[in-house]
Amino acid sequence: MYEASHQFEPLLPTLAHPELDALAADLSAKALALKALAHPATAARIAALLRGVNSYYSNRIEGQHTHPREIERALRKDFDKAPDKARLQRLAIAHIDTQKEMESWLAAEPALSVYSPDFIARLHASFFGKLPPDERITKDGDAVVPGEWRRKDVDVGGHVAPGWQAVPDFLKRAEQVYAGVRGVSGQLIALACAHHRLAWVHPFRDGNGRVLRLQSQAALIRQGAGSGLWTASRGLARDVQSYYVRLADADQPRQGDLDGRGNLSERGLAAFVKYFLETCLDQVTFMSELLQLNDLRPRMRAYLKLVSETEADIRPEVEPALYHVFLAGSVKRGEFKQMTGLGARTADKAIAALLKKELLMSDTPKGAVSIGLPLDALAFYFPRLYPEAAA
Numbered sequence: 272m273y274e275a276s277h278q279f280e281p282l283l284p285t286l287a288h289p290e291l292d293a294l295a296a297d298l299s300a301k302a303l304a305l306k307a308l309a310h311p312a313t314a315a316r317i318a319a320l321l322r323g324v325n326s327y328y329s330n331r332i333e334g335q336h337t338h339p340r341e342i343e344r345a346l347r348k349d350f351d352k353a354p355d356k357a358r359l360q361r362l363a364i365a366h367i368d369t370q371k372e373m374e375s376w377l378a379a380e381p382a383l384s385v386y387s388p389d390f391i392a393r394l395h396a397s398f399f400g401k402l403p404p405d406e407r408i409t410k411d412g413d414a415v416v417p418g419e420w421r422r423k424d425v426d427v428g429g430h431v432a433p434g435w436q437a438v439p440d441f442l443k444r445a446e447q448v449y450a451g452v453r454g455v456s457g458q459l460i461a462l463a464c465a466h467h468r469l470a471w472v473h474p475f476r477d478g479n480g481r482v483l484r485l486q487s488q489a490a491l492i493r494q495g496a497g498s499g500l501w502t503a504s505r506g507l508a509r510d511v512q513s514y515y516v517r518l519a520d521a522d523q524p525r526q527g528d529l530d531g532r533g534n535l536s537e538r539g540l541a542a543f544v545k546y547f548l549e550t551c552l553d554q555v556t557f558m559s560e561l562l563q564l565n566d567l568r569p570r571m572r573a574y575l576k577l578v579s580e581t582e583a584d585i586r587p588e589v590e591p592a593l594y595h596v597f598l599a600g601s602v603k604r605g606e607f608k609q610m611t612g613l614g615a616r617t618a619d620k621a622i623a624a625l626l627k628k629e630l631l632m633s634d635t636p637k638g639a640v641s642i643g644l645p646l647d648a649l650a651f652y653f654p655r656l657y658p659e660a661a662a
Contacts, residue, residue: 318499
């Protein structure tokens with residue numbers, strides 16, 4: 272049984288790992304470039320979409336599948352009559368809402384440490400506090416108290432986690448190390464290490480995976496590479512077995528004198544960091560390709576052509592205006608109508624139809640319009656981002 276915090280050293284690689292530095296530098300540069308590809312208003316719309324994507328894939332990692340359209344229904348307070356499906360919908364919405372809260376905390380509290388035990392407990396409390404009491408029960412019948420460290424010894428997939436009474440000491444040690452790392456590459460390597468080491472501690476009775484993926488997202492945002500334009504969970508969910516195998520490999524004890532100086536394997540930790548950073552880089556590259564404007568516009572045009580074949584009021588002539596909205600973030604309705612080149616009445620009908628189809632969004636009946644990203648359009652706008660939505 273692990274009882275002392277030195278037992279999960281090394282918390283950071285102590286040997287030279289130039290490939291990790293190179294990966295971290297590449298991720299930082301490409302994540303920064305990604306942020307410049309969308310107007311802030313459009314980026315906010317994409318971020319709202321990706322919260323649902325993040326929720327879907329994070330839950331899928333846990334073996335709990337909820338169809339994207341069921342998540343969309345739940346966002347509109349339309350829960351399934353079947354109790355099991357409704358429960359999964361509530362899990363998805365709890366994840367989305369917790370992520371929104373987490374983002375607001377980071378914006379409002381610049382001094383907030385994303386590695387502090389308080390922050391990690393706060394994420395757990397936010398997530399589980401949104402579920403009814405009868406859905407905060409483990410498979411073993413134990414009640415899950417929002418924000419409370421586990422009060423029971425556990426083993427997970429063969430890994431015996433630290434004794435429950437020692438959890439706070441392990442978490443304090445993790446914060447002491449990770450919060451003190453400086454430098455762009457060093458911070459990215461640190462947050463990848465933290466993803467494993469915090470999972471190794473297994474601080475909660477349930478919900479560790481979801482909470483720690485949200486913590487990693489918070490750490491990415493705080494470091495500067497993270498944004499609402501990409502999500503690591505999508506990459507981790509593409510091969511869940513590999514994710515779990517990499518985590519388990521980093522659980523291993525030190526393998527001889529050439530494997531660092533801590534109690535746990537530095538080789539295993541470095542391999543996990545490499546895997547995690549490669550996964551993040553893959554997702555940043557993927558989203559960067561999707562947002563290349565020269566490729567995006569033909570996809571938007573193809574979808575509008577398809578929709579116009581069944582929706583009489585949606586005319587192909589609106590494509591330049593719709594594309595301009597994507598670039599500009601929002602435009603006044605009068606400007607949108609002028610860009611279509613349609614007559615006033617026809618343009619009004621087109622706007623109404625686009626709003627109904629959620630290809631445009633507006634806060635008021637006569638206000639400015641901004642881009643919409645309905646599930647039906649995603650296979651065209653952002654192919655392969657969320658293929659389950661088209662099923």
